[in-house]
Amino acid sequence: xxxxxxxxxxxxxxxxxxVIAFAGLIEILPSFTNAARPIKGxxxxxxxxxxxxxxxxxxxxxxxxxxxxxxxxxxTDRYGKYSLSGExxxxxxxxxxxxxxxxxxxxxxxxxxxxxxxxxxxNPKSVVPASIMPAYKHQFKNIADLETAYAEAVTVKKVFxxxxxxxxxxxxxxxxxxxKTTALPEALKIAKAMKNKDVLAMVxxxxxxxxxxxxxxxxxxx
Amino acid sequence: xxxxxxxxxxxxxxxxxxWTTVIFxxxxxxxxxxxxxxxxxxxxNYLFGEYGTFSRLRPMHTNVVIYGxxxxxxxxxxxxxxxxxxxxSLAELPxxxxxxxxxxxxxxIAATFMVISLAMGITASKEYAQMEWPxxxxxxxxWVIWGVVMFGLxxxxxxxxxxxxxxxxxxxxxxxxxxxxxxxxxxPTYFLSGGLGAWYHSVSMYAGTNDALVQWWWGHNAVAFxxxxxxxxxxxxxxxxxxxxxxYSYKLSxxxxxxxxxxxxxxxxxxxxxxxxxxxxxxxxxVFSVVLILPSWGSAINMLLTMKGEWNQLTExxxxxxxxLASTFYMLSTLEGPIQAVxxxxxxxxxxxxxxxxxxxxxxxxxxxxxxxxxMHASTRVFKREIYSKSLLEAQFWIQTTGVVLYFxxxxxxxxxxxxxxxxVDEYGNLMYSFIDTVSVLHPYYTIRxxxxxxxxxxxxxxxxxxxxxxxxxxxLEQEPQxxxxxx
Numbered sequence: 179x180x181x182x183x184x185x186x187x188x189x190x191x192x193x194x195x196x197v198i199a200f201a202g203l204i205e206i207l208p209s210f211t212n213a214a215r216p217i218k219g220x221x222x223x224x225x226x227x228x229x230x231x232x233x234x235x236x237x238x239x240x241x242x243x244x245x246x247x248x249x250x251x252x253x254t255d256r257y258g259k260y261s262l263s264g265e266x267x268x269x270x271x272x273x274x275x276x277x278x279x280x281x282x283x284x285x286x287x288x289x290x291x292x293x294x295x296x297x298x299x300x301n302p303k304s305v306v307p308a309s310i311m312p313a314y315k316h317q318f319k320n321i322a323d324l325e326t327a328y329a330e331a332v333t334v335k336k337v338f339x340x341x342x343x344x345x346x347x348x349x350x351x352x353x354x355x356x357x358k359t360t361a362l363p364e365a366l367k368i369a370k371a372m373k374n375k376d377v378l379a380m381v382x383x384x385x386x387x388x389x390x391x392x393x394x395x396x397x398x399x400x
Numbered sequence: 401x402x403x404x405x406x407x408x409x410x411x412x413x414x415x416x417x418x419w420t421t422v423i424f425x426x427x428x429x430x431x432x433x434x435x436x437x438x439x440x441x442x443x444x445n446y447l448f449g450e451y452g453t454f455s456r457l458r459p460m461h462t463n464v465v466i467y468g469x470x471x472x473x474x475x476x477x478x479x480x481x482x483x484x485x486x487x488x489s490l491a492e493l494p495x496x497x498x499x500x501x502x503x504x505x506x507x508x509i510a511a512t513f514m515v516i517s518l519a520m521g522i523t524a525s526k527e528y529a530q531m532e533w534p535x536x537x538x539x540x541x542x543w544v545i546w547g548v549v550m551f552g553l554x555x556x557x558x559x560x561x562x563x564x565x566x567x568x569x570x571x572x573x574x575x576x577x578x579x580x581x582x583x584x585x586x587x588p589t590y591f592l593s594g595g596l597g598a599w600y601h602s603v604s605m606y607a608g609t610n611d612a613l614v615q616w617w618w619g620h621n622a623v624a625f626x627x628x629x630x631x632x633x634x635x636x637x638x639x640x641x642x643x644x645x646x647x648y649s650y651k652l653s654x655x656x657x658x659x660x661x662x663x664x665x666x667x668x669x670x671x672x673x674x675x676x677x678x679x680x681x682x683x684x685x686x687v688f689s690v691v692l693i694l695p696s697w698g699s700a701i702n703m704l705l706t707m708k709g710e711w712n713q714l715t716e717x718x719x720x721x722x723x724x725l726a727s728t729f730y731m732l733s734t735l736e737g738p739i740q741a742v743x744x745x746x747x748x749x750x751x752x753x754x755x756x757x758x759x760x761x762x763x764x765x766x767x768x769x770x771x772x773x774x775x776m777h778a779s780t781r782v783f784k785r786e787i788y789s790k791s792l793l794e795a796q797f798w799i800q801t802t803g804v805v806l807y808f809x810x811x812x813x814x815x816x817x818x819x820x821x822x823x824x825v826d827e828y829g830n831l832m833y834s835f836i837d838t839v840s841v842l843h844p845y846y847t848i849r850x851x852x853x854x855x856x857x858x859x860x861x862x863x864x865x866x867x868x869x870x871x872x873x874x875x876x877l878e879q880e881p882q883x884x885x886x887x888x
Contacts, residue, residue, distance in 0.1 A: 180654055184562045187554045187570070194571050194661055199578060201665035201688075206613055209678050213609040236521035238455035244751055248674040252823035255831050263676035266608025271525050274612055274675065278751035279439065281835040308840045312438075312445035312453045320450075326597030329589040333603055337587050348594035 217264030222331070222340045223398065225356065226364045226386070229327035230395025233388045234273065237314055242279035245399065258285040268340060280311060287400040292371035295393045300374075314389075318377060322391035324361055328353045365390045368397070407483075410491035411782040413500045414479035417472045418775055418782070418871075420508065422864045424468025425768075429860050431461040433853045440846035451519050459530045460518045465763070466528060466626060468511055473771030474630040475504075475546075478569055480778040481637040482550065485565060486557035496552040503545040510538040522600060526615045528622045529583050533602045536584045543580070547573050564653050568633035571661060575625035583618035609676050613669075620668035627763060629660070631730075631770050632699050638774045639703055639723045643713055644883035648705035656698030663692050670741035673750065682743070689741030696734035703727040718793040719885060722773040725801065729765025733758065748823070753842070753849075754815025761808040764800070764856055772796075772863055779867060780885040785874030787887035792866045800859035806852030814845035 183190050223231065234240070247253050249260040261284055266272055290298075294305060299317055302309040332348045334340040345356050362381070368390050369381040380387055438444045438454045445453045479500065483489055490497040514531055517523075523530040531539070550573060554562070562570075586602035604611050640647055647653060669677065669685020704727055707713065713720045736758050740749045749755065776787055787793065821841065824832040875888060 181561065184567070185560050187551065187562060190562065190567070191570050191574060194567075195574050195578070197658065197661045198571070198575050198665050200662070201668075202578075202582075202617060205666065205669065205681055205684060206617060209681075210610055213613075213676075213678070214607055235523055235525040237450075237453070238459060238521070238523065238525075240525060241455040241458040246675055248747070248750075250674075250747065250823065252825065252831060256822075256835070261676055263609045266612075266676070269608045270606070270611065271604040272608050272611040272615070273525065276527060276671065276751070277753075277755065279839070306836055308836050310439060310442045310839060312442060312455075314450075314453070316450040323598065326589065326601050329593035329597035329601065330603050332593035332596065333587055333589040336592055338607070348592070348596070350594075350596065353596055 213263055214267060215264055216267030217262055220264065220267060222268045222334075222342055224360070224364060224394070225324060225327045225331050225346075226322075226361050226368075226391055226394045227398045228330055228395075229322045229324045229386075230391035230393065230398075231273075232323060232327060233317060233392040234395055237317070239283070240273050240275045242275075242277060242311070244275035244278050244282045245284040246274040247282055247284050253282070257282045258288055268334075270334065270338075283396065283399055285400055287397045290396070292368050292393045292397060293373050295396055296372040296374050296377070296389065299389055299392070317388040317392060318374070320388045322386045322388045324357060324386060324391070325353060327391075328356060361386065364394065368394050407487065407489050408491065409483045409489045410497060411480060411778075413490070413497075413504055414476050414778060415782055416501075416504050417475040417479060418779065418867070420511075421469060421472040421476055421771065421775055422867055424464055424472055424511070425860050426857075426864055428461060428464035428469050429853070429857045431457055431464065433850065433857050435461055436846070436850040436853045440843060440850050456519070456521060459523060459527075460515065462528060463514055463518060463530060466622070467514065470626060470763075470767055470771065471507075473767075473775065474572070474626075474634070475507075476771075476778060477634045477637065477774045478550075478630075480774075480782065481565060481634075482553055482569065485559065485563035485637065486553055487559040488553055488556045490553070493552060493556055496549050496556075499545055499552075500549045503542055503549065506538065506542045506545065510535060510542060513538075517600075524584070524586065524602065524604070526583065526604070526611075527619055529580070529615070529618060531584075532600045533584070533586050533588055534600055536580075536586070540577075540581070543573070543577055547577070563637070564647065564657070565633040565637040567657050568629045568636070571657075572625050572630040572633070575621060575629065579618045579621050579625065583614050612672055612675065613677055613681070616671035617665070617668040620671055621665060623759075623762075624660075624664040627767050628664075628696075631767050632660075634770045634774045635699075635703055635723060635727065638770075638777050639706055639720075639727075642717070642719050642723065642773070642777050642884060643707060643710055645706050645708075645710055648702050648708065652698050652702040656695040656702065659695030659698065660692075663688050663695060667692055667741065670737075670746070673741070673743055673746040686741050686743055686746075690738045693734060693738050697731055700727045700731045700734070713884075717884060718790060718797050718887075719773045719776055721794075721797050722769045725797075726766045726769035726773070729761055729769070729804070733762035733766060736761065748819035749815060750819075752815035752818045753811045753845070754819070757808045757811025757815060760811070761804060764804045764807065769800075775867065776870070777885050779870050780874075780877065780887075781880055783871050783874065784877050784880070785870055786877060787885055788866050788869035788874045790887040792862055793887065796859040796862040796866070799862070800856050803852045803855030803859065806848055806855065810845040810848035810852065814842050814849075817841060817845075 247257045247261045298305050299314045301313050302311040331346045335342040365381050365386045369378045435454050435457050585605035588602045590599040666688035669681045670689045673682050818838050821833045821838040826832050
């Protein structure tokens with residue numbers, strides 16, 4: 179009954195394509211614009227936070243940690259209010275994760291301090307004795323890539339009209355100015371709260387290690 | 401051209417992919433065993449400094465086994481069987497043949513850079529789509545080359561009717577192309593910011609919930625169009641060929657093919673149950689996942705019934721063992737998936753180890769078993785040699801089967817235990833366990849899983865040795881075997 183189709187590869191391929199593309203059109207398109215709307219009062223990530231998000235991606239925290247609190251009492255008791263679509267409006271990419279080898283982090287900024295994070299990343303067992311998470315000591319040495327994060331802010335401002343201010347401009351000079359006047363003070367605040375002398379000294383010399391950016395990002399998760 | 405002269409098929413590209421199947425198989429599975437062991441014994445995280453943590457290695461494992469081992473295996477079977485079912489040799493089409501070879505080297509280069517970039521932590525962070533835009537472009541080029549080769553061969557075919565396997569290859573090509581393109585829509589930041597920062601960095605076109613939807617539309621259907629569709633193509637060719645039996649039912653293959661094509665794409669939403677994706681999409685994902693049992697079992701049953709009246713082959717021929725168990729694991733996996741996609745079950749299963757457990761009964765029991773069988777069957781024809789050792793193949797089968805069973809049973813228990821502990825409350829309604837309690841309890845299961853994985857890796861090494869010896873030292877065959885692959 180379908181033999182004619184199997185002798186006509188072109189029509190066959192077209193047929194397959196229509197059949198598989200169908201679901202995407204119907205499922206994905208209808209609420210696309212709706213789902214992209216931010217909740218009221220949501221601010222875009224600062225450049226330091228974006229750089230922290232890059233550390234989060236680079237060391238692939240997403241392999242073990244989710245950022246999605248499901249609407250169950252057992253989850254809201256443990257992690258806080260369930261997640262809303264509009265909270266993710268500036269998340270490119272989304273970082274929900276698919277596995278909780280460790281706990282959810284969507285509101286970790288509410289119940290952990292920079293000091294706690296610093297100890298945890300240096301040696302997880304120092305704060306959670308039974309932890310199976312590896313230490314991420316290299317984050318205390320590696321310098322965070324703020325220039326790329328800044329480039330990302332410029333890009334999303336331009337392409338997706340993410341509401342950044344006039345201090346985000348596509349030029350090296352604008353970046354350097356932003357780094358000195360905005361990013362460094364923000365980093366200094368985190369570094370002070372971390373109670374780690376070496377890190378503080380680095381930031382005071384104008385260098386921002388990955389751990390500071392990462393903590394800035396984690397603190398933002400609320 | 402004389403129509404009755406036997407065609408001399410050109411297997412040079414199939415051979416190349418055979419080697420990469422073996423190499424990527426060993427590399428990918430070794431990393432797999434390492435990261436499985438890291439969960440049981442965290443000290444193993446510090447073997448390679450910042451490059452050796454579980455988190456950094458995990459995408460390396462998934463990408464190497466998917467894009468290395470599995471895609472290579474699929475290409476072996478394509479470059480071996482497509483010529484045969486179309487009755488056209490690559491040697492007759494020099495340009496297409498050249499393209500196929502260029503494709504292979506493009507693949508090799510892209511795969512190498514993929515490994516390097518993942519080791520450095522350069523990632524777009526979307527699962528199974530971690531590669532940054534320069535590699536995405538390389539992959540698109542590679543895929544287009546494969547499409548040109550496929551349709552070039554089809555255009556020059558002598559056999560007018562497309563065999564079932566080809567339906568699935570065409571679907572694999574189109575499905576992956578569509579999904580990959582849409583999911584990897586990224587804006588490179590370097591060019592829009594006036595040359596600031598890393599040149600390879602990009603930002604996703606979609607944000608938040610939309611990004612999740614597109615990602616799991618892809619993520620789920622990477623499973624469909626890489627782990628299912630082309631593997632069905634493999635079994636539809638190699639099981640009848642090895643057993644000498646005709647496919648049981650044409651109508652059943654028709655029903656399962658078009659059914660699978662239509663239903664699979666809807667099911668992606670089951671990765672996002674209880675998330676911020678609109679509820680109706682979640683329900684659609686759930687419902688279509690259950691419907692998906694029909695076409696999946698259709699193919700599997702069609703394959704099992706192909707063995708009707710010939711079940712004695714199961715005891716005599718290890719390749720038949722691999723393929724029959726593969727169809728059985730396919731049935732198990734495609735029943736398990738829909739169960740996990742039921743919303744109430746998903747509330748427990750999601751985020752737990754039951755999910756990797758499910759993935760692995762599919763990929764270890766179904767995908768890899770089919771690839772082993774196909775490569776072995778093809779190698780007797782490609783190298784014109786007998787399989788080096790039947791007993792090694794038998795031993796591999798049993799060791800790996802034990803490995804898979806240990807893997808998925810331990811992960812079932814681990815997943816359900818953890819899912820139940822996360823929600824357990826005492827008589828006053830307070831949570832009973834802190835998170836770390838639910839981690840510590842998993843240690844024995846993580847250990848069993850690592851042992852299961854290790855057994856599977858041992859089987860992989862046995863396969864590699866057997867393949868290498870077949871290719872270089874197996875007894876020469878004077879005539880191509882018609883059905884059953886000869887083995888010593």
